[in-house]
Amino acid sequence: MLTFWQDYPEIQEKLEKVQALMAARLKINNEDIQNALQRFTSRGGKMVRPALFFLFAGLVENEKVDEKKLTKIAASLEMLHSATLIHDDIIDDSPLRRGLPSIESQFGKDVAVYTGDFVYTIYFELLIETMNGTEFLSRNAKSMKKILQGELTQMQSAFNKENTARRYMKAISGKTAELLSLSCLEGAYFAGGDRQLQRSARKIGRSIGLAFQVYDDILNFTVGLDEADKPILTDFRQGIYTLPLLLAKEADEAAIMPYLEAPEQLSRDECLQFAALVTDLGGITGSLMIAATLTELALAEIRKLPQSRNREILEEATQILLQRNY
Amino acid sequence: MLTFWQDYPEIQEKLEKVQALMAARLKINNEDIQNALQRFTSRGGKMVRPALFFLFAGLVENEKVDEKKLTKIAASLEMLHSATLIHDDIIDDSPLRRGLPSIESQFGKDVAVYTGDFVYTIYFELLIETMNGTEFLSRNAKSMKKILQGELTQMQSAFNKENTARRYMKAISGKTAELLSLSCLEGAYFAGGDRQLQRSARKIGRSIGLAFQVYDDILNFTVGLDEADKPILTDFRQGIYTLPLLLAKEADEAAIMPYLEAPEQLSRDECLQFAALVTDLGGITGSLMIAATLTELALAEIRKLPQSRNREILEEATQILLQRNY
Numbered sequence: 001m002l003t004f005w006q007d008y009p010e011i012q013e014k015l016e017k018v019q020a021l022m023a024a025r026l027k028i029n030n031e032d033i034q035n036a037l038q039r040f041t042s043r044g045g046k047m048v049r050p051a052l053f054f055l056f057a058g059l060v061e062n063e064k065v066d067e068k069k070l071t072k073i074a075a076s077l078e079m080l081h082s083a084t085l086i087h088d089d090i091i092d093d094s095p096l097r098r099g100l101p102s103i104e105s106q107f108g109k110d111v112a113v114y115t116g117d118f119v120y121t122i123y124f125e126l127l128i129e130t131m132n133g134t135e136f137l138s139r140n141a142k143s144m145k146k147i148l149q150g151e152l153t154q155m156q157s158a159f160n161k162e163n164t165a166r167r168y169m170k171a172i173s174g175k176t177a178e179l180l181s182l183s184c185l186e187g188a189y190f191a192g193g194d195r196q197l198q199r200s201a202r203k204i205g206r207s208i209g210l211a212f213q214v215y216d217d218i219l220n221f222t223v224g225l226d227e228a229d230k231p232i233l234t235d236f237r238q239g240i241y242t243l244p245l246l247l248a249k250e251a252d253e254a255a256i257m258p259y260l261e262a263p264e265q266l267s268r269d270e271c272l273q274f275a276a277l278v279t280d281l282g283g284i285t286g287s288l289m290i291a292a293t294l295t296e297l298a299l300a301e302i303r304k305l306p307q308s309r310n311r312e313i314l315e316e317a318t319q320i321l322l323q324r325n326y
Numbered sequence: 327m328l329t330f331w332q333d334y335p336e337i338q339e340k341l342e343k344v345q346a347l348m349a350a351r352l353k354i355n356n357e358d359i360q361n362a363l364q365r366f367t368s369r370g371g372k373m374v375r376p377a378l379f380f381l382f383a384g385l386v387e388n389e390k391v392d393e394k395k396l397t398k399i400a401a402s403l404e405m406l407h408s409a410t411l412i413h414d415d416i417i418d419d420s421p422l423r424r425g426l427p428s429i430e431s432q433f434g435k436d437v438a439v440y441t442g443d444f445v446y447t448i449y450f451e452l453l454i455e456t457m458n459g460t461e462f463l464s465r466n467a468k469s470m471k472k473i474l475q476g477e478l479t480q481m482q483s484a485f486n487k488e489n490t491a492r493r494y495m496k497a498i499s500g501k502t503a504e505l506l507s508l509s510c511l512e513g514a515y516f517a518g519g520d521r522q523l524q525r526s527a528r529k530i531g532r533s534i535g536l537a538f539q540v541y542d543d544i545l546n547f548t549v550g551l552d553e554a555d556k557p558i559l560t561d562f563r564q565g566i567y568t569l570p571l572l573l574a575k576e577a578d579e580a581a582i583m584p585y586l587e588a589p590e591q592l593s594r595d596e597c598l599q600f601a602a603l604v605t606d607l608g609g610i611t612g613s614l615m616i617a618a619t620l621t622e623l624a625l626a627e628i629r630k631l632p633q634s635r636n637r638e639i640l641e642e643a644t645q646i647l648l649q650r651n652y
Contacts, residue, residue: 029475030482087443091436110417110481113439117413118474120446125467133459141451148444149355155436156356 004046008313014054015047018074025075025122033115036106041082048321049081049183050074052208055317056187056201058310065191069130073190076126077183079119080140084147086116091155136186143182150174159239161260165246169210172217177209184208197305204301204318211294211322217242218287221275233271237263243290248283255281295322330372334639340380341373344400351401351448359441362432367408374647375407375509376400378534381643382513382527384636391517395456399516402452403509405445406466410473412442417481462512469508476500485565487586491572495536498543503535510534523631530627530644537620537648543568544613547601559597563589569616574609581607621648 002019005012019042026037053074057065089102090112104112131137153171157163184205188197220235221244235242241260249256259266259274266274278284295318302315328345331338345368352363379400383391415428416438430438457463479497483489510531514523546561547570561568567586575582585592585600592600604610621644628641 028478030478033478087439090439109435111478113413113416113442114474114478114481116439116443117446118471118478120443121467121471121474124450124470125464128463128467132463137454137458137463138451141447141454144450145444145447148440148447152354152356152359152437152440152444155440 002047005051008317010058011051011054011313011317014071014074015050017071018047018050018078021071021075022078025079025126026119028115028118033103033107033111036103037115037119040086040103041078046321047078048212049077049179051317051321052180052183052205053077053187055310055314056184056193056197057191059188059197059305059308059314060191060193062192070190072126072130073186076123076130076140077179077186079123079126080144080147081179083116083119083123084151086112086119088151090116091151130190136189139182139185143178146174146178148174150176150178154240157241159260159263160241161257163241163246165243165250168241168243168246172210172213173206176213177206180209180212181205200301200305204298207294207298207301208318208322211291211298214243214287214291214294215322218244218284218291221245221278221284225272225275228268232268233263233275236274237266237271239263243287244278244283246283247286248278248281251281251283291322295319298322328373331377334643336384337377337380337639337643340397340400341376343397344373344376344404347397347401348404351405351452352445354441354444359429359433359437362429363441363445366412366429367404372647373404374538375403375505377643377647378506378509378531379403379513381636381640382510382519382523382531383517385514385523385631385634385640386517386519388518396516398452398456399512402449402456402466403505403512405449405452406470406473407505409442409445409449410477412438412445414477416442417477456516462515465508465511469504472500472504476502476504480566483567485586485589486567487583489567489572491569491576494567494569494572498536498539499532502539502542503532506535506538507531526627526631530624533620533624533627534644534648537617537624540569540613540617540620541648544570544610544617547571547604547610551598551601554594558594559589559601562600563592563597565589569613570604570609572609573612574604574607577607577609617648621645624648 002012002015005015022041023038026034026041028034028037054070057070086103089104090109102112103115107115127137127140131140150171150173153167154175157167157171181202182205184201185198187193188201193201217235220233220242224230225232231237236245245256249260255277259270259277298318299315302311302318305311305314328338328341331341348367349364352360352367354360354363380396383396412429415430416435428438429441433441453463453466457466476497476499479493480501483493483497507528508531510527511524513519514527519527543561546559546568550556551558557563562571571582575586581603585596585603624644625641628637628644631637631640
């Protein structure tokens with residue numbers, strides 16, 4: 001659990017408090033759903049959003065900071081993320097999430113709809129307890145709206161052969177970058193950081209978010225291709241046309257287009273051929289370059305912040321978060 | 327449109343402003359969904375929640391009241407209701423809603439999930455714009471939670487032969503009464519009513535809500551039985567066991583039980599037989615008595631309020647709202 005942060009015991013400890021708070025809040029009048037929700041949140045993945053929140057909060061020297069309040073706000077970010085994941089799994093019919101059966105596959109779409117709604121409610125409760133009377137309530141509402149619009153944009157461009165790298169960047173800007181940006185901003189703000197730090201936090205969060213999603217989308221083209229028993233190119237086969245293939249399409253539209261007619265019907269071999277084609281046409285290299293550029297943008301901005309041990313930690317953590325194996 | 331309130335031009339006019347505001351807020355980056363949402367909300371049914379809100383606001387003499395703010399709050403109540411309806415239709419696979427195709431049947435469950443989420447977001451925006459810094463934000467979050475728990479309770483008791491009248495009342499208390507109660511309370515509060523009026527408003531709203539739902543559930547057993555081309559007993563056939571049949575079951579369990587084995591497989595004739603059985607066993611009469619008692623409770627409480635023209639309107643409106651043809 002949370003082994004990702006084991007080299008940063010301070011962050012890890014705070015994230016464990018977030019998990020405990022989430023478990024305490026996810027009380028619902030159905031034991032099965034409650035257990036599933038608590039398992040779901042206790043796996044927690046890397047808890048990227050709360051982690052970024054605390055990394056930025058750590059940049060502020062403030063002895064009067066209310067740690068319990070920070071824990072609640074960090075939990076609110078993870079709750080919002082969890083609610084969108086639970087609803088996403090309905091759309092994708094995903095059997096698994098974080099290595100466990102998704103709420104939808106365990107309990108069906110009906111329960112998943114209400115369970116996601118329920119998690120949204122806990123998210124609002126946490127916001128109201130910590131931000132009532134501040135402008136951050138409406139910032140949260142705006143972010144939630146952007147995230148949903150990003151999801152809708154992605155859903156509408158599904159199987160759309162006319163999708164472009166530009167539209168892709170817009171969709172992931174809402175879908176992923178918005179919430180990571182908010183996480184960094186809230187960390188800076190609620191720890192008492194000044195305007196300048198808040199501005200930098202938003203900017204850095206946005207770059208990290210974009211890079212994070214591009215790397216994620218590259219992985220969908222490169223990982224597990226030689227494991228015969230696992231489904232491959234899952235996003236592509238659901239009509240989600242991401243950066244690697246969009247860049248390859250820009251390089252040689254005639255070669256790519258035939259695969260976009262009915263990706264869900266392609267055989268495993270055809271998928272492998274397609275992945276090789278995307279690679280040959282520079283789709284992977286191009287995406288890696290874009291992700292690396294976005295990472296560098298984030299790191300350059302981080303290095304502009306006042307020198308401190310916590311800034312170094314943020315710099316390292318950003319590199320680790322965005323360093324994956326290809 | 328809104329013909330239900332045509333004898334109350336003051337209420338009707340306010341409700342039209344609510345509709346206009348809702349239409350203005352439901353802007354989304356997909357024209358089809360936006361149009362569907364706007365059609366959905368412009369039908370508006372009776373707009374029971376905003377109407378109750380204004381009926382209670384009307385009880386307060388307050389010249390400084392901010393009408394625009396009241397319009398926004400009334401819209402927030404209808405938005406919350408709409409969001410739950412959109413998600414309910416996913417669960418019920420309802421082809422129609424308010425005489426129009428449901429969002430789910432027009433666009434599929436995927437779009438319906440996000441569209442409902444989107445409407446929740448607009449609801450929060452409206453709350454934040456009007457109640458930031460007040461205790462009503464957390465009251466709203468609590469109500470939303472109760473509504474969801476009510477829905478979940480109902481879903482879990484689907485096809486449950488052990489369901490009881492008591493559990494039924496608990497489920498509708500969350501599912502329907504909670505939001506009607508909140509609507510009355512917010513009307514009293516935001517128009518500047520005192521504690522006593524607020525307490526009465528909550529109580530009256532709760533009784534109206536319970537009566538409203540019981541009447542609605544009676545209708546499912548009595549209306550359209552002679553129209554051969556329409557589906558009948560739709561709730562029952564989806565395993566939603568409501569008051570009429572639960573009372574009939576208390577009267578003669580052995581007679582009712584066989585029908586509860588697999589209601590979705592019953593033929594039209596068997597459904598008609600079942601409806602007749604429920605009536606013969608006093609399920610309809612009993613439910614009507616309970617609904618009438620709840621209505622009387624509401625009216626008695628209304629009559630305790632200080633005498634005024636607007637109190638008379640509230641009394642009449644309550645009777646009209648709860649007066650249906652059986």
